[in-house]
Amino acid sequence: MRNNYILQTTDLSYNYSKNVQTLFDINLQVEKGSIYGFIGPNGSGKTTTLSLLLGLRNLQKGSIALFGKELKDDRINILKKVGTLIESPSFYGHLTARENLNVYRDVYGVDKNRVEEVLTLVDLSDTGRKKARHFSLGMKQRLAIALALLPNPELLILDEPTNGLDPNGIIELRGLIKKLNQELGITIIISSHILAEVEKMVTHIGIIFKGKMLFQGTLQELHGFQQKKAKLNLHTSDNPEAIKILHEYSPELSDEIFSLSYNSLQQIAEINRKLMKNNIDVYLLQPKGNNLEELFIDMTTNLS
Numbered sequence: 001m002r003n004n005y006i007l008q009t010t011d012l013s014y015n016y017s018k019n020v021q022t023l024f025d026i027n028l029q030v031e032k033g034s035i036y037g038f039i040g041p042n043g044s045g046k047t048t049t050l051s052l053l054l055g056l057r058n059l060q061k062g063s064i065a066l067f068g069k070e071l072k073d074d075r076i077n078i079l080k081k082v083g084t085l086i087e088s089p090s091f092y093g094h095l096t097a098r099e100n101l102n103v104y105r106d107v108y109g110v111d112k113n114r115v116e117e118v119l120t121l122v123d124l125s126d127t128g129r130k131k132a133r134h135f136s137l138g139m140k141q142r143l144a145i146a147l148a149l150l151p152n153p154e155l156l157i158l159d160e161p162t163n164g165l166d167p168n169g170i171i172e173l174r175g176l177i178k179k180l181n182q183e184l185g186i187t188i189i190i191s192s193h194i195l196a197e198v199e200k201m202v203t204h205i206g207i208i209f210k211g212k213m214l215f216q217g218t219l220q221e222l223h224g225f226q227q228k229k230a231k232l233n234l235h236t237s238d239n240p241e242a243i244k245i246l247h248e249y250s251p252e253l254s255d256e257i258f259s260l261s262y263n264s265l266q267q268i269a270e271i272n273r274k275l276m277k278n279n280i281d282v283y284l285l286q287p288k289g290n291n292l293e294e295l296f297i298d299m300t301t302n303l304s
């Protein structure tokens with residue numbers, strides 16, 4: 001295993017029943033120090049994968065290495081270094097944030113100072129007597145993260161932590177995740193079915209669809225990939241002639257407009273120049289919005 005992967009799976013497959021396979025040869029590679037967005041629509045296999053990583057489900061096929069060691073060889077010690085928030089957060093509604101953390105203090109064998117430290121980290125140190133059941137969803141998520149942080153983990157695995165949060169809650173969570181990563185060096189895996197919610201906080205992305213990985217790489221690589229697939233819509237005074245002139249861009253005609261692929265802004269300018277040189281008036285020259293969401297739809301519709 002390469003040393004810079006804090007987590008690596010090899011050909012991880014899983015099925016809940018004989019006839020239906022849920023995961024197909026998942027090869028996750030999570031670099032130490034990264035924030036890894038694990039993205040896929042509902043039912044694509046994110047929670048199943050994360051449960052396997054945490055030893056909550058039995059390994060059927062493939063292998064999982066964490067911190068350079070096979071999970072099956074030293075599960076208990078390995079998982080001591082992993083903080084998790086998977087499915088609904090587990091804390092006591094009738095207790096305050098501090099009281100909740102104190103309950104877990106003994107379990108993890110950490111001292112009182114650590115409770116104060118994590119309360120400050122997640123910005124819940126001023127919640128006083130307020131009971132957890134009266135917290136907003138964002139505060140509840142932060143309390144759950146505080147619990148996960150108590151034993152000082154090197155890796156934090158968060159399953160859909162943005163679910164149900166309002167835009168402010170998402171911004172707060174994003175700030176917290178970046179802080180934990182940048183200031184404390186914690187590697188973070190965060191799953192989501194909404195690309196736009198994690199795009200601004202991650203360094204790496206893995207896209208899973210119907211149990212198969214469609215893409216894995218840095219955010220930059222993904223954007224490069226998007227660029228390659230970027231489309232430009234055009235409408236001109238003479239579309240058939242324009243299509244001939246621009247044949248090298250593989251234009252496709254649909255109704256009034258035609259579209260073609262491009263991969264740099266310079267190419268847009270060049271296309272415009274070519275048309276002008278041939279006395280063709282350009283009525284519309286519109287790069288199609290190309291965010292992760294569209295790439296994702298693109299990738300998934302091609303496979304469904």
Ligand SMILES: Nc1ncnc2c1ncn2[C@@H]1O[C@H](COP(=O)(O)OP(=O)(O)OP(=O)(O)O)[C@@H](O)[C@H]1O
Binds near residue numbers: 040043160193
């Ligand atoms: N306990 C289970 N028994 C049988 N099938 C299951 C079980 N849990 C999940 N599945 C199925 O496995 C597939 C993957 O589910 P999984 O929960 O891993 O996806 P997900 O990407 O986390 O989606 P979601 O965001 O909806 O939780 C789905 O088809 C789901 O119906």
